Amino acid sequence: MSKEQRTISKEHGAKSMEQRKKYKKLYALCLIIFTLCSMLYALCFFTVDVDARVKGKCKDCHSMHYSSGGKEITYGGREGPFPVLTEGGCLGCHGQSPNGNQNIITMGKTRIPQVLHHMENGDLAAGNFYYVADGYNPDYSKGHNLKGISLQESPPMDVPPAFIRSVIIPGGIGPADWPGQQQLTCAGTWGCHGDRNIEDPFKSIYGAHHTDDSEIDGSTVGKSYRFLYGITGKEHKDWEYLATIDNHNGYRGDMNHSSMDTISYLCGECHARFHPHPNLGGSREVGQVYNPLWLRHPSDIAFSTVHGGFAGSEYQGYVKYSLEAPVAFDKPTGGENDVDMNSIIMCLSCHRAHASQNPDTLRWDYNSMFARSGAPETGCLTCHTKKGHD
């Protein structure tokens, strides 16, 4: 190699070294920017997720004196004033536009899930009371007949089906009787939300909306899943609107049906004979795990505890989380997309909590469920994978 060539080669080497350094710098810069952006992105979601207590102006939800305009104001045709200075009670906020097309209404900084609305394909996790609401062509078989939305049903449906007196509930004992004239309320002794040891619905849920609920441990109403006292779980930030199979509500279940903080136990507080927990219907009413003969469809059991074992069972066919027939988990995160032997059947695997477009508040039309010829991975066949075909 001539001197000139060596010089050129050296210059070349120096140049490529310099270029490599440049690339390295650029790469490092990109990495830093990417990391920062990722952190910022994550932070956005983190902020939303960790604290769901109500934010916003007091006046968005409360009316201090109920005196606006010099005349008594009404919400949804109901006359006030309303408890806890609310603008129309529970439904004044959560059912403020029954015929409207918004499933989540934003008022100031507060996002309010609507339990009664008319948005197409907008039903939230618990369904939509619209299907049973008086004035909107209701079908009472499709949901809970909530006071303020529907009239009370006729006997025997004026009492919760499978009701058992004085069952143990978080913090106390359930009602000793369910009087026929007692209609279901949103919260309190005769409802689902709040502390059911307190009869008054508003007193039972008092303060929950202003509680730091970044940790859901069931210790207080505010720190319970969806203010269902004693129940735990992971709350989807949009109440499952546009949920995906890896971003959904995380329901808590217990494969041994011996816990009181599961979502199914909450249902069992009123529909006791449907739940195998010893405090409720127990094995006498529902049957036993590993037993071939269930007396009623079980709840709070895992696929692994079925008769004959999980291996080779039809339940092995349910592998990806289904929003149509969701399952519960021992420690739910809301991000599970795999279903396995430890996944837990719950009441909400088949039913909605409030109301649905199907009879029996089911997630699907039971009349369309056909053994041997049903559409696979739908309705009952999501779990019972071998019943749909020969």
Place this chain on the structure above:
Amino acid sequence: MKRQITLILTILSLCILFILQPSKNSSAVVTGDCEACHGLYPGMMEEAEPGKPPQYVLKNVLCVNCHSNADRDTIKMLGGARVPVVYNTVSPVRPLAGGNFHYVAKDFGERKGHNVEAVTSMDDRFKRAPPGYDRLADPSIIGYNPEKPLKCAGSNGCHGNRNVEDPFDSIMGAHHADDSIIDGSTTARSYRFLKNTNNVKGVVGLEDDEWNQNRTSKKHNEYSASIDLLCASCHGNFHSKNKTGKESPWFRHPTDIVLPKSGEYTSYNPDVPPPLGNESQRPDRPDIRIYSPDAPVGREKVPKSPSDEIKLGEDIVICLSCHVAHSGPYESILRWDYEAIIAGEEGKGGCFICHTGKGE
């Protein structure tokens, strides 16, 4: 010796007299030049037949005229008398306890104050009737007449005897009467001449000698629940237990109830915790907080001097805990900007002085 004893007794007597003489603040009897108040305008008093008392003309504006100021001061001198200003035509400096009608007189919006005649026109929003008016809660034999404007005093006003329609007649003589004792027995002896009617006991309280112009936690008016009864005369639905609910759940924001010594209220006025080393920090006095002039309370028994202590479970939430009486810069005559009270964002002040758990 006898002379010495006489001298000592004389000095002692003079000392006692000096000590016992009424302080300048203990009485609000107007002193000074008559003309300063009674001769504001030529023709202010109309001619009367011989033997009959002269009559005032322009009655509807006279209260306001005396208690107004063209500059920003909220206490003015008039013929040697200190006059509290309720209406500054320019933006007031340090408005008094009742607020200042400046905010409702200007185009700031009529929700910022009581629409008193001679300050502003009758209101449209509330259709001239006091919001929440309950005739049964109004002890006035005349009652509020929505066809007529709100006045300073009389049956359509707040001050004086509300069994008398004419504002001047209703407050007649009060400015010249001895009000060294505020016991609600007469208009003059009622807190700020708020007698309500002659059939009921007037408002009692401790009157700050500067009308709260320089209010602090240690120096301020002292209110009692009796002031709520006066408010309720026109806004009865906001006071009656039948209309507000009974304890929990309330249907309207309660008033005339004790500030609870539980829950979020135990942190009342969180920005000013009782000082360390103070007696209030002792375990035997856990229910003591520091008075906030921004969210004052009433006392079950009016103290002889203002106190900077709040006794949880004893002191009373009153209408004036949230509102001022006349007018203020904020809507609903609130002491603070309700629009700026945001729950859940670590807000301070305003509603959160009591509702300490809602701001976090």
